[in-house]
Amino acid sequence: MQMPKLNFPAYQFRFKSSENKISIFDRIRKKFIFLTPEEWVRQHTVSYLIEEKKYAESLINVEKLVKVNDLSKRYDIIVFKPNGEIFLIVECKSHSVKITQEVFDQIARYNLALNAEYLMITNGIDHYYCQMNYIDKQYTFLNDIPSIPR
Secondary structure, three states: OOOOOOOOOOOOOOEEEEOOEEEEEEOOOOEEEEOOHHHHHHHHHHHHHHHHOOOOHHHEEEEEEEEEOOEEEEEEEEEEOOOOOEEEEEEEOOOOOOOOHHHHHHHHHHHHHHOOOEEEEEOOOOEEEEEEEOOOOEEEEEOOOOOOOO
16 A cells, blocks of 8 residues: 655654555554554654654553543544643544545534643644634634643
């Protein structure tokens, strides 16, 4: 499977092939994950958060369940503050998926349960960053997300 070049710096990944399927090593989950277009974006995003934004690996969670209106959903990436509060939620889509209002609605629903300070949406090509304002019930688009204390 040929994966496209994404709008991230170049990162080194570990791959494994078995039964004609390629897997990529997830440094957060500490295991190989079947390589899909969305996983390709997710792994680049994790590397970006660690290598460029300097977020501690220990503060990052990948693909965990969250309850939203009694439904079990799975978020892509969460970054915690050292005090345990949620700093950032990231929604990753395949490079072929357009970022639409529907995608923003999806991460907004997740955030009803999680109350993150920042949101990031990416398809590996286009990246969107928002800061939440819970008092005014709105979000502000940003050019980037800030670094956090380690």
